[in-house]
Amino acid sequence: xxxxxxxxxxxxxxxxxxxxxxxxxxxxxxxxxxxxxxxxxxxxxxxxxxxxxxxxxxxxxxxxxxxxxxxxxxxxxxxxx
Amino acid sequence: xxxxxxxxxxxxxxxxxxxxxxxxxxxxxxxxxxxxxxxxxxxxxxxxxxxxxxxxxxxxxxxxxxxxxxxxxxxxxxxxxxxxxxxxxxxxxxxxxxxxxxxxxxxxxxxxxxxxxxxxxxxxxxxxxxxxxxxxxxxxxxxxxxxxxxxxxxxxxxxxxxxxxxxxxxxxxxxxxxxxxxxxxxxxxxxxxxxxxxxxxxxxxxxxxxxxxxxxxxxxxxxxxxxxxxxxxxxxxxxxxxxxxxxxxxxxxxxxxxxxxxxxxxxxxxxxxxxxxxxxxxxxxxxxxxxxxxxxxxxxxxxxxxxxxxxxxxxxxxxxxxxxxxxxxxxxxxxxxxxxxxxxxxxxxxxxxxxxxxxxxxxxxxxxxxxxxxxxxxxxxxxxxxxxxxxxxxxxxxxxxxxxxxxxxxxxxxxxxxxxxxxxxxxxxxxxxxxxxxxxxxxxxxxxxxxxxxxxxxxxxxxxxxxxxxxxxxxxxxxxxxxxxxxxxxxxxxxxxxxxxxxxxxxxxxxxxxxxxxxxxxxxxxxxxxxxxxxxxxxxxxxxxxxxxxx
Numbered sequence: 249x250x251x252x253x254x255x256x257x258x259x260x261x262x263x264x265x266x267x268x269x270x271x272x273x274x275x276x277x278x279x280x281x282x283x284x285x286x287x288x289x290x291x292x293x294x295x296x297x298x299x300x301x302x303x304x305x306x307x308x309x310x311x312x313x314x315x316x317x318x319x320x321x322x323x324x325x326x327x328x329x
Numbered sequence: 330x331x332x333x334x335x336x337x338x339x340x341x342x343x344x345x346x347x348x349x350x351x352x353x354x355x356x357x358x359x360x361x362x363x364x365x366x367x368x369x370x371x372x373x374x375x376x377x378x379x380x381x382x383x384x385x386x387x388x389x390x391x392x393x394x395x396x397x398x399x400x401x402x403x404x405x406x407x408x409x410x411x412x413x414x415x416x417x418x419x420x421x422x423x424x425x426x427x428x429x430x431x432x433x434x435x436x437x438x439x440x441x442x443x444x445x446x447x448x449x450x451x452x453x454x455x456x457x458x459x460x461x462x463x464x465x466x467x468x469x470x471x472x473x474x475x476x477x478x479x480x481x482x483x484x485x486x487x488x489x490x491x492x493x494x495x496x497x498x499x500x501x502x503x504x505x506x507x508x509x510x511x512x513x514x515x516x517x518x519x520x521x522x523x524x525x526x527x528x529x530x531x532x533x534x535x536x537x538x539x540x541x542x543x544x545x546x547x548x549x550x551x552x553x554x555x556x557x558x559x560x561x562x563x564x565x566x567x568x569x570x571x572x573x574x575x576x577x578x579x580x581x582x583x584x585x586x587x588x589x590x591x592x593x594x595x596x597x598x599x600x601x602x603x604x605x606x607x608x609x610x611x612x613x614x615x616x617x618x619x620x621x622x623x624x625x626x627x628x629x630x631x632x633x634x635x636x637x638x639x640x641x642x643x644x645x646x647x648x649x650x651x652x653x654x655x656x657x658x659x660x661x662x663x664x665x666x667x668x669x670x671x672x673x674x675x676x677x678x679x680x681x682x683x684x685x686x687x688x689x690x691x692x693x694x695x696x697x698x699x700x701x702x703x704x705x706x707x708x709x710x711x712x713x714x715x716x717x718x719x720x721x722x723x724x725x726x727x728x729x730x731x732x733x734x735x736x737x738x739x740x741x742x743x744x745x746x747x748x749x750x751x752x753x754x755x756x757x758x759x760x761x762x763x764x765x766x767x768x769x770x771x772x773x774x775x776x777x778x779x780x781x782x783x784x785x786x787x788x789x790x791x792x793x794x795x796x797x798x799x800x801x802x803x804x805x806x807x808x809x810x811x812x813x814x815x816x817x818x819x820x821x822x823x824x825x826x827x828x829x830x831x832x833x834x835x836x837x838x839x840x841x842x843x844x845x846x847x848x849x850x851x852x853x854x855x856x857x858x859x860x861x862x863x864x865x866x867x868x869x870x871x872x873x874x875x876x877x878x879x880x
Contacts, residue, residue, distance in 0.1 A: 288500070289349075289352070289500070292502070299506075300506065311499060312499065
């Protein structure tokens with residue numbers, strides 16, 4: 249489980265950087281509903297940043313579905329396993 | 330991006346495209362912001378480019394962009410090449426005061442029949458190449474339209490690396506994050522080049538930079554510099570540097586060496602390409618390099634921010650960076666075999682057009698050295714000036730002179746009344762305005778032709794007429810040419826029914842000499858210290874022969 253915590257920590261950092269927010273101001277459950285700039289373009293910027301951060305590659309079908317911290321974490325875990 | 334140059338004035342840039350360019354724009358905007366340039370961006374919805382260019386109601390027209398980038402899919406350029414040519418011609422005239430950049434055609438997807446490709450009449454790659462040739466021929470006839478070489482980026486980095494199919498299908502984006510960044514960087518540098526921010530002078534070290542080895546220790550016969558083998562890297566590097574001089578970059582040397590043997594090596598080594606005559610200024614001594622660089626800038630009369638310094642020694646580079654932060658000091662690679670490609674990768678000297686002055690600048694600087702020698706040898710300044718037999722020609726702006734006029738407005742910092750920067754497109758518009766007179770002055774003497782060295786722009790729809798721009802290249806200052814220009818300018822203004830001329834001096838850090846000139850040459854300042862009126866200018870100095878067109 250430690251691995252998943254670590255990924256969440258790095259993800260929160262990446263999300264904050266992409267949407268230019270202070271990390272401590274990031275909502276508990278970052279998602280397009282809770283972050284204003286997380287629109288469709290913002291989503292792709294975030295996916296690109298996450299791929300670079302974790303050196304992973306998401307499929308075209310996966311990309312639109314990764315819309316919450318939980319979903320992204322489990323996908324990153326899956327991809328880096 | 331490392332641009333320690335003066336800021337661009339706030340520039341309005343629009344992008345019209347057939348795919349989603351938002352990430353490219355965001356990246357370019359960030360790079361320009363980091364370099365201190367203010368840009369206002371406008372992105373039209375993708376696929377709307379025809380309407381945006383052709384409609385009288387378009388948001389693009391209302392935005393009044395200084396620069397427009399037209400970015401289209403490669404296949405679209407191939408399929409609709411004739412229609413797109415017409416569209417570019419329409420864009421050129423509808424947006425006559427804008428500079429228009431067009432990505433040329435690059436194919437990003439691998440073709441299924443690669444063996445058949447160039448062996449078939451239906452070759453897509455051949456069609457793409459033909460489109461690029463046609464585009465290149467077209468833009469050479471459209472003065473405000475330039476191609477931006479996307480194809481070069483794709484062939485350098487590879488389509489596989491630049492394309493991302495997922496982003497294409499999900500968001501019509503087509504470029505990968507890497508590709509996006511490469512395109513954004515190219516765009517940012519293109520905007521800086523259009524804004525006239527290119528560097529003027531490349532200062533070079535000698536030992537282990539222009540040749541391999543240390544002259545003082547190894548001796549000239551053991552230098553690594555040859556037309557074959559390992560030493561060819563230096564030979565090729567020099568050839569690339571020489572090529573830069575044909576597009577207007579001037580060269581200087583700053584080396585810690587004994588001067589006499591170093592100059593001998595330069596002129597006698599059979600494989601040297603760059604000889605003494607190629608350098609506008611030479612500092613070969615044991616002084617501190619930053620001190621030498623400062624004195625080169627003074628001798629050539631150009632700002633420190635117009636200099637690029639190449640030296641193999643990281644210590645020397647660091648010292649110059651600390652002492653002279655305005656000078657651009659790239660890190661030369663450790664391996665000389667990488668020098669030629671490294672030089673080619675530097676964007677500082679890029680330009681979309683080469684003026685006549687650019688092409689002959691090196692020779693002009695050599696003549697300048699001779700003029701200085703004459704002035705130093707003469708009994709009086711006037712005697713020296715008489716002996717030069719200076720001739721001055723004043724002309725109105727024409728298709729031939731507009732690029733150089735725009736260039737002078739962008740580059741002249743010292744003798745510049747208002748420091749208004751104009752693009753070629755803007756000068757073209759001013760010169761066709763009936764209430765505006767755009768003059769340029771060329772100078773020559775018995776040593777040679779200096780080309781166009783000064784510009785004056787008069788606005789005649791005010792009373793009195795206003796001097797919008799008055800500038801002179803610092804290379805020729807102090808010979809009476811600036812007095813001659815003012816005198817002719819007033820004669821021309823008289824023919825347009827106005828004798829009195831108003832001038833507003835706009836002070837900058839560098840143009841203090843203008844105020845002094847105005848007060849010494851018949852301009853009278855009004856209550857506001859920077860507003861001047863000229864009733865009667867001085868005569869043309871007697872050592873100058875002036876010719877001017879009928880205006």
